[in-house]
Amino acid sequence: xxxxxxxxxxxxxxxxxxxxxxxxxxxxxxxxxxxxxxxxxxxxxxxxxxxxxxxxxxxxxxxxxxxxxxxxxxxxxxxxxxxxxxxxxxxxxxxxxxxxxxxxxxxxxxxxxxxxxxxxxxxxxxxxxxxxxxxxxxxxxxxxxxxxxxxxxxxxxxxxxxxxxxxxxxxxxxxxxxxxxxxxxxxxxxxxxxxxxxxxxxxxxxxxxxxxxxxxxxxxxxxxxxxxxxxxxxxxxxxxxxxxxxxxxxxxxxxxxxxxxxxxxxxxxxxxxxxxxxxxxxxx
Amino acid sequence: xxxxxxxxxxxxxxxxxxxxxxxxxxxxxxxxxxxxxxxxxxxxxxxxxxxxxxxxxxxxxxxxxxxxxxxxxxxxxxxxxxxxxxxxxxxxxxxxxxxxxxxxxxxxxxxxxxxxxxxxxxxxxxxxxxxxxxxxxxxxxxxxxxxxxxxxxxxxxxxxxxxxxxxxxxxxxxxxxxxxxxxxxxxxxxxxxxxxxxxxxxxxxxxxxxxxxxxxxxxxxxxxxxxxxxxxxxxxxxxxxxxxxxxxxxxxxxxxxxxxxxxxxxxxxxxxxxxxxxxxxxxx
Numbered sequence: 001x002x003x004x005x006x007x008x009x010x011x012x013x014x015x016x017x018x019x020x021x022x023x024x025x026x027x028x029x030x031x032x033x034x035x036x037x038x039x040x041x042x043x044x045x046x047x048x049x050x051x052x053x054x055x056x057x058x059x060x061x062x063x064x065x066x067x068x069x070x071x072x073x074x075x076x077x078x079x080x081x082x083x084x085x086x087x088x089x090x091x092x093x094x095x096x097x098x099x100x101x102x103x104x105x106x107x108x109x110x111x112x113x114x115x116x117x118x119x120x121x122x123x124x125x126x127x128x129x130x131x132x133x134x135x136x137x138x139x140x141x142x143x144x145x146x147x148x149x150x151x152x153x154x155x156x157x158x159x160x161x162x163x164x165x166x167x168x169x170x171x172x173x174x175x176x177x178x179x180x181x182x183x184x185x186x187x188x189x190x191x192x193x194x195x196x197x198x199x200x201x202x203x204x205x206x207x208x209x210x211x212x213x214x215x216x217x218x219x220x221x222x223x224x225x226x227x228x229x230x231x232x233x234x235x236x237x238x239x240x241x242x243x244x245x246x247x248x249x250x251x252x253x254x255x256x257x258x259x260x261x262x263x264x265x266x267x268x269x270x271x272x273x274x275x276x277x278x279x280x281x282x283x284x
Numbered sequence: 285x286x287x288x289x290x291x292x293x294x295x296x297x298x299x300x301x302x303x304x305x306x307x308x309x310x311x312x313x314x315x316x317x318x319x320x321x322x323x324x325x326x327x328x329x330x331x332x333x334x335x336x337x338x339x340x341x342x343x344x345x346x347x348x349x350x351x352x353x354x355x356x357x358x359x360x361x362x363x364x365x366x367x368x369x370x371x372x373x374x375x376x377x378x379x380x381x382x383x384x385x386x387x388x389x390x391x392x393x394x395x396x397x398x399x400x401x402x403x404x405x406x407x408x409x410x411x412x413x414x415x416x417x418x419x420x421x422x423x424x425x426x427x428x429x430x431x432x433x434x435x436x437x438x439x440x441x442x443x444x445x446x447x448x449x450x451x452x453x454x455x456x457x458x459x460x461x462x463x464x465x466x467x468x469x470x471x472x473x474x475x476x477x478x479x480x481x482x483x484x485x486x487x488x489x490x491x492x493x494x495x496x497x498x499x500x501x502x503x504x505x506x507x508x509x510x511x512x513x514x515x516x517x518x519x520x521x522x523x524x525x526x527x528x529x530x531x532x533x534x535x536x537x538x539x540x541x542x543x544x545x546x547x548x549x550x551x552x553x554x555x556x557x558x559x560x561x562x563x564x565x566x567x568x
Contacts, residue, residue: 031368032379038440040382042397043389045408049400057406101292108288120289127300129553131501133522134546135300137529137538138307161299164292197288222390224504225522229530239392243508246396253400260393267388271381278384282448 043264050257057253070258080259083241090237091220094156098163099213103205105164106171107197111180121169128165132225140229150232158230159220167212170281174208175201211281214274221266238263304546307539315536329540338516339524339541346431347521350506351499354438355492361439362446362491367476369447370454380448387444395508398437399424427517430510434518437505446491453487454480489560496556500549521545 049057051066074080109117139158140149148154182204183196191199227237242263245256270278311329313322333339365383369376386394402409402423410420423429461483465475481488503522506512512519512527519527525545529538 028373035365035368035379036382039386039444041408042394042401042440043385045401046393046397101295104288105292116286120293123296126550127296129497129550130300130304130546131522131542131549133501133503133525134542135303135307137303137525137535137542138310139299139303141310141535142303142306157295158299161295164296165300168292218388222392224390224392224507228507229526239390239504242396243392246399246508253403253406256396257400260396264389264393267390268385271384271388275377275381275384278388279380279448279452282445 046257047261049253050261052254054252054254057257070254071262073255074258074262079236080238080241083236083238084262086231086235087221087238090152090155090159090235091217093152094159094163094220095213095217097156098160098167098216099209101160102164102167102171102212103202103209104197105168107175107201109168109172110175111183111201124165124168127161128169132162136226136229143230149230150234152235155226155230155235155237158226159223162226163216163219167216170212171205171208174205174212178204207277208280211277214270214277215281218267218270307542310535311539311543313536315539316534325536329537330544332537333541333544338519342517343519343521343524346518347500349431350435350438350502350520351496353435354442354499354502355495357435357439358442358446358495359488359492361443362450365443365447366450366454369451383444383447385444386441387448391441391504392508394441395437395505398433398440399509402433424510425514427514430514430518434506434509437509438499438502441505442495442499445495449491450484450487453484457483485563489563493553493556493560497549497553500552501545521548 050070051068053065053067053069105120109121136158143149143154146154148157178201180201183200186196186200187193222239223237224239224243227240228243231237231240242256242259245252245259310322312324312326314325314328315322369380369383401407404410404420404422404424409423413420421429423433457480461479462475465479470478501522502520503526506518506520506523507526510518512523516527521541522545525538525541528541529535532538
């Protein structure tokens with residue numbers, strides 16, 4: 001009772017008290033508007049630009065001319081469609097392989113103690129820190145010598161290497177959160193260590209794995225530097241093709257916007273329909 | 285146990301360790317791309333870069349300034365957004381979706397968007413400045429305005445990341461201290477500085493560590509927005525390395541730059557890891 005009284009009367013003066021009744025609500029509303037403008041604004045502008053005919057992309061122009069012609073033009077460009085297919089294939093394949101590889105690596109980090117896990121963790125940590133450019137640059141020549149430059153393998157494997165460094169410790173966190181006593185029970189009942197991993201630990205980690213898979217797919221789809229250095233004509237990816245358009249088409253902002261909107265389609269779909277998983281996967 | 289990390293280990297060795305060794309070898313040689321004579325020149329490239337005024341007075345300060353400002357501003361913005369989202373209101377999911385979007389779309393697209401928004405003739409900002417009565421500003425034609433836009437874009441992309449992780453941190457905090465603070469009539473700001481911040485410190489430490497490492501190697505945002513220009517004045521470490529290798533076609537010098545950068549970030553990250561380790565169990 002005391003507490004309740006104190007809350008009502010002795011409350012310290014806050015600057016928001018100076019506002020009229022409902023002032024706090026107004027402040028909240030202002031914050032909401034500011035967030036929408038800042039975060040959604042640029043995206044909306046891009047979408048609107050992508051729907052404008054070429055002569056009407058100027059912001060000052062406020063007419064009602066909208067057209068889907070830009071999308072038709074982009075879809076008719078063979079190089080762009082090629083890049084979309086490539087990006088999709090690379091993102092999907094890289095995700096499947098790297099999830100398979102990091103699950104076991106994360107499980108190992110979580111369940112075993114000793115010098116080998118510690119050394120492995122240290123290695124991952126160091127290579128998580130090394131800037132991409134420092135090893136992708138020589139990798140260009142290595143891939144060239146191995147004859148896998150500008151093939152799917154040449155762009156897939158470096159992505160998988162990065163995912164190992166990024167996702168092993170997130171995966172470790174997931175497995176840390178799963179009580180190992182079930183596995184011990186399985187071991188006592190005559191299950192092998194592999195059986196305990198595959199039949200007991202793995203199924204309970206499925207939601208976490210799905211979360212990481214979605215993020216991994218999106219990161220690969222969005223990645224730029226690897227694509228810039230390690231892909232050529234055959235395996236051109238969407239981010240690089242888009243960047244080339246920026247320099248080549250210079251002022252054709254309507255076409256560029258249409259392409260960008262299409263390229264961010266997966267990101268928007270994932271944010272809208274799989275947000276629960278994304279938020280879960282972002283936990284560090 | 286070793287079998288669990290074998291696939292990950294092989295990929296890591298082949299696609300990160302081998303290239304780094306390869307690059308280290310190249311950094312001691314006179315290695316022009318597509319010139320077969322690769323004579324040993326010792327430390328020549330290292331001495332060149334460490335004496336290069338572009339590297340010392342532009343690239344390094346830019347890199348550290350970008351890292352520092354991007355991390356600090358995104359952290360502040362992220363804390364604010366996390367507090368904004370940390371309440372129950374209708375449309376909470378919608379606002380979280382809007383806040384999440386910049387993090388989900390490709391940085392390349394984000395940078396293109398900003399280029400369009402800040403276009404000095406047709407951009408929204410130009411129209412706004414015109415409406416307010418200022419003349420047009422050629423944002424990308426001068427050093428500091430371009431650098432400002434680079435930082436703005438990076439903060440726009442990464443604030444959501446901080447916001448979501450800090451929101452998860454806020455939600456996991458115990459309620460009792462906050463109830464006690466309310467009973468003691470502590471103001472919102474004092475509650476924040478004396479309770480929320482100290483309790484969130486482990487999460488913040490890990491966030492800042494990870495984000496600093498990633499911000500140090502920023503490539504795509506700068507490449508799309510300014511390409512390092514005007515006149516190399518906004519080059520950061522990754523761009524400098526890329527330009528030395530693929531524009532000036534000097535693989536030896538590029539490799540030396542790559543290794544110098546990797547060493548710098550390893551030392552910085554090691555020091556930060558120590559500091560972060562004091563407030564949080566980073567390795568977990």
